[in-house]
Amino acid sequence: MIWNTILLSLxxxxxxxxxxxxxxxxxxxxxxxxxxxxxxxxxxxxxxxQQIASLGSNLLMVTPGKRMGPGMSSSSPxxxxxxxxxxxxxxxxxxxxxxIVSKAxxxxxxxxxxxxxxxxxxxxxxxMGNRVIKSGxxxxxxxxxxxxxxxxxxxxxxxxxxxxxDPIGAKIRLQKISCEVIGLLESKGQSSxxxxxxxxxxxxxxxxxxxxxxNLDISIIGISVREGVATExxxxxxxxxxxxxxxxAANKDDDFNVMDMKEIANMLSSxxxxxxxxxxxxxxxxxxxxxxxxxxxxxxxxxxxTREIGIRLAIGALEREVLLQFLVExxxxxxxxxxxxxxxxxxxxxxxxxxxxVPFVFNAGIVVVALLFSVSVGLVFGYFPALKAARxxxxxxxxxx
Amino acid sequence: MxxxxxQTSQDQIKAPLIVFQGVRKVYGQGQAAMxxxxxxxxxxxxxxFVAIMGPSGSGKSTCMNxxxxxxxxxxxxxxxxxxxxxxxxxxxxxxxxxxxLGFVFQGYNLLSRTSALENVEMPLIYxxxxxxxxxxxxxxxxxxxxxxxxxxxxPGELSGGQQQRVAIARAIxxxxxxxxxxxxxxxxxxxxSKEIMEVLLSLNREMGITxxxxxxxxxxxxxxxxxxxxxxxxxxxxxxxxxAV
Numbered sequence: 001m002i003w004n005t006i007l008l009s010l011x012x013x014x015x016x017x018x019x020x021x022x023x024x025x026x027x028x029x030x031x032x033x034x035x036x037x038x039x040x041x042x043x044x045x046x047x048x049x050q051q052i053a054s055l056g057s058n059l060l061m062v063t064p065g066k067r068m069g070p071g072m073s074s075s076s077p078x079x080x081x082x083x084x085x086x087x088x089x090x091x092x093x094x095x096x097x098x099x100i101v102s103k104a105x106x107x108x109x110x111x112x113x114x115x116x117x118x119x120x121x122x123x124x125x126x127x128m129g130n131r132v133i134k135s136g137x138x139x140x141x142x143x144x145x146x147x148x149x150x151x152x153x154x155x156x157x158x159x160x161x162x163x164x165x166d167p168i169g170a171k172i173r174l175q176k177i178s179c180e181v182i183g184l185l186e187s188k189g190q191s192s193x194x195x196x197x198x199x200x201x202x203x204x205x206x207x208x209x210x211x212x213x214x215n216l217d218i219s220i221i222g223i224s225v226r227e228g229v230a231t232e233x234x235x236x237x238x239x240x241x242x243x244x245x246x247x248x249a250a251n252k253d254d255d256f257n258v259m260d261m262k263e264i265a266n267m268l269s270s271x272x273x274x275x276x277x278x279x280x281x282x283x284x285x286x287x288x289x290x291x292x293x294x295x296x297x298x299x300x301x302x303x304x305x306t307r308e309i310g311i312r313l314a315i316g317a318l319e320r321e322v323l324l325q326f327l328v329e330x331x332x333x334x335x336x337x338x339x340x341x342x343x344x345x346x347x348x349x350x351x352x353x354x355x356x357x358v359p360f361v362f363n364a365g366i367v368v369v370a371l372l373f374s375v376s377v378g379l380v381f382g383y384f385p386a387l388k389a390a391r392x393x394x395x396x397x398x399x400x401x
Numbered sequence: 402m403x404x405x406x407x408q409t410s411q412d413q414i415k416a417p418l419i420v421f422q423g424v425r426k427v428y429g430q431g432q433a434a435m436x437x438x439x440x441x442x443x444x445x446x447x448x449x450f451v452a453i454m455g456p457s458g459s460g461k462s463t464c465m466n467x468x469x470x471x472x473x474x475x476x477x478x479x480x481x482x483x484x485x486x487x488x489x490x491x492x493x494x495x496x497x498x499x500x501x502l503g504f505v506f507q508g509y510n511l512l513s514r515t516s517a518l519e520n521v522e523m524p525l526i527y528x529x530x531x532x533x534x535x536x537x538x539x540x541x542x543x544x545x546x547x548x549x550x551x552x553x554x555x556p557g558e559l560s561g562g563q564q565q566r567v568a569i570a571r572a573i574x575x576x577x578x579x580x581x582x583x584x585x586x587x588x589x590x591x592x593x594s595k596e597i598m599e600v601l602l603s604l605n606r607e608m609g610i611t612x613x614x615x616x617x618x619x620x621x622x623x624x625x626x627x628x629x630x631x632x633x634x635x636x637x638x639x640x641x642x643x644x645a646v
Binding site: 004008011015016058146307308310311312313314315316317318319321398 | 409466469471472491495496498502504506510511512515519523524526527529614
């Protein structure tokens with residue numbers, strides 16, 4: 001019986017292809033929108049998590065200045081290389097401590113030039129940032145100590161300056177210093193904040209201080225915490241040590257800031273998660289609108305087919321058979337819309353993931369939920385029109401013009 | 402369930418198929434009440450071909466609705482195969498229609514944009530007949546009304562006479578005990594009307610289907626073996642015809 005009813009409803013749908021298509025368009029768009037939003041949102045979350053992981057979630061960044069919100073800091077004395085050495089000595093959980101100072105500069109090689117970020121540090125910088133030397137080598141002990149004119153470059157800089165040539169051994173010019181390229185870093189792509197992590201030139205700290213900055217200041221100390229040790233604990237230790245070294249009285253606030261990358265990671269991924277939920281909810285509203293569209297068309301269809309209903313009732317269709325027929329018709333319509341929506345969404349989010357450069361994370365759960373939802377939209381919004389059809393008086397219905 | 406009840410009454414085959422005793426039908430209530438049937442007594446035996454005539458408002462449509470179990474009498478008894486139809490619920494009457502009645506309407510009432518075959522198959526779907534048997538029987542029914550080869554045509558592609566023949570095929574595909582025809586030739590010219598009447602006559606004679614037909618035209622009524630005239634909600638006359646043709 002149910003199979004016959006589905007057959008009947010398919011016949012009815014086929015009799016009015018264009019209208020059926022327009023009816024389900026709302027559901028198609030609703031389902032597709034929900035799935036695309038959630039898929040892209042999940043992809044973005046996955047990307048953020050993955051990038052933070054590649055950056056090292058066990059990372060602490062010590063910057064001078066009071067914490068005043070993102071990007072702002074009051075002027076405070078900068079660090080010296082001794083501060084970094086003190087952290088290395090006194091905090092055993094800090095596996096890599098990198099003094100960092102950097103400046104935006106133009107790098108020149110033959111007649112190519114590229115504006116990049118020049119960082120002065122040492123080999124600890126690579127260890128801290130999980131950076132791998134792809135070809136060539138890192139700095140030697142003597143180069144670091146003597147402040148040699150040698151540098152390690154990122155993939156973006158190599159591409160811009162050298163193109164197809166091998167950069168190792170070549171000399172690039174940074175302002176007035178000529179610098180030999182000794183190593184090339186493995187590409188790391190964009191950071192979670194959208195920065196290109198391959199657009200950098202690393203030179204020994206001493207070289208930077210002497211020949212570029214002209215002072216002994218350090219703007220950031222990067223600390224990598226030993227795996228399995230709570231970053232909160234190390235953060236507290238670093239804060240205590242720095243207060244001591246900078247002679248801050250007990251009643252004064254810190255004039256430096258220790259950032260825990262894990263906090264930032266959590267903040268970022270929770271932000272994308274909230275955003276995903278929000279977009280999904282907005283898309284769900286369009287599903288509801290699609291449902292109302294189905295009810296509207298089913299009501300029109302019932303009125304338009306009053307005579308048909310009259311014939312069916314006269315021929316001996318039971319009330320519940322007519323109810324079932326129209327209910328099944330609504331459910332078949334909405335389910336069809338759901339299926340088309342899912343297919344559209346999979347294609348669409350695959351394409352969009354590529355365009356937005358986020359990973360395509362297939363979520364079977366949301367597909368099932370969207371399909372179930374479209375079925376229930378048909379049930380809920382199809383019930384009232386179906387009831388109206390079933391309750392008709394066959395005599396009146398047959399007389400209807 | 403009804404079917405079984407009816408099976409047991411098969412022994413009373415000699416008893417009239419349809420009995421009206423003092424059937425009254427009143428529409429509306431109180432001051433506005435309108436008495437459409439004012440006490441009808443009649444009986445129709447199996448295999449009869451009855452024409453019902455009468456002017457508009459004489460109660461013949463109301464009578465057909467009650468005969469077709471689409472409506473119930475306000476008072477009086479309507480017995481179909483020994484069953485008091487007035488006692489049946491809406492769904493039980495639907496089952497009665499499904500198993501024993503066939504309807505032919507003035508306006509054909511076919512499903513548009515649906516092939517002749519699918520239209521004829523429809524009553525069998527409600528009976529739960531398997532698809533293969535459904536097709537065979539629908540084709541047979543179309544053959545009986547002379548529409549072999551027109552199975553895939555939709556009503557829009559058929560003439561009025563052909564559409565009415567599809568409607569007749571739909572009514573007889575279930576092999577009903579009674580065929581109720583409400584002005585079956587009302588929309589057709591004389592030649593087509595005669596064709597339809599010939600079809601009905603042969604169904605009556607060859608298949609033994611009881612036919613009750615409402616008509617305005619004496620020519621058409623002449624095909625029936627018996628004519629009942631209604632006037633102001635009462636039976637004015639009821640007599641056997643000398644068959645024309």
